[in-house]
Amino acid sequence: WYQRRVRVDSICEASIFKTVKKYFNAGGTPEEVVNTLAESFQGIGNLARQLVLWLEYCGENRANIERVVEGHVKDLLQENFDPRKADTIFSEDGELPGWLGEMISYPTWRGLFYSLADKHPDCIMLNYTIKLISDAGFTDEISSVSMASQQMDV
Numbered sequence: 001w002y003q004r005r006v007r008v009d010s011i012c013e014a015s016i017f018k019t020v021k022k023y024f025n026a027g028g029t030p031e032e033v034v035n036t037l038a039e040s041f042q043g044i045g046n047l048a049r050q051l052v053l054w055l056e057y058c059g060e061n062r063a064n065i066e067r068v069v070e071g072h073v074k075d076l077l078q079e080n081f082d083p084r085k086a087d088t089i090f091s092e093d094g095e096l097p098g099w100l101g102e103m104i105s106y107p108t109w110r111g112l113f114y115s116l117a118d119k120h121p122d123c124i125m126l127n128y129t130i131k132l133i134s135d136a137g138f139t140d141e142i143s144s145v146s147m148a149s150q151q152m153d154v
Contacts, residue, residue: 009044011037014098070108081116083123090125104133110141 010016020033048069055065089097103109110133117126134142 006036006040008040008042011041074112077112083120086123086125104136
C-alpha cells in the first residue's frame with residue numbers, strides 16, 4: 001500500500017507524517033518506511049536550488065534565472081498535465097496541499113491554471129483552483145478566461 005503511494009521526494013512533502021502514521025496503523029514497520037523513503041529520494045528541489053546558485057555565481061541575473069525556470073516548469077506542466085492525477089491532490093481528509101494556495105498568489109501560475117482549465121474543463125482540481133483564485137480577489141483576470149468565467153460560483 002505505502003510503496004504505491006510514495007512519490008519521488010515525498011519525504012519533503014508536508015503531508016508525509018500523516019502518510020507514515022497511516023502506514024504504521026496499517027501494520028507497516030519503521031524499517032520499511034525508512035527504506036521506501038530513502039529509495040524515493042532524489043533531491044530534485046536541492047538540485048534546482050544548487051543550479052540557481054551556480055548560475056548566479058557565473059554572473060547570471062536572478063530575475064532571468066527565475067523567468068527561465070518558471071517558463072520551463074510551466075511548459076512541462078502544460079505538456080504533461082493529467083487531470084485524473086490532479087484530482088487526487090485532495091487528501092483523504094479533504095485538505096489541499098499547501099503549495100496550491102501559494103501558487104495562486106503568483107500571476108505566472110494563475111495564468112497556467114487558467115490555460116489548463118480551458119483545456120481540461122472537467123478537472124475538479126482546476127475548477128476548485130479557479131474558485132480559490134476568485135475568492136482571493138482575482139475576478140478581473142478570471143473574466144477573461146472562457147472556462148473560468150462560466151463557473152456559477154465565480
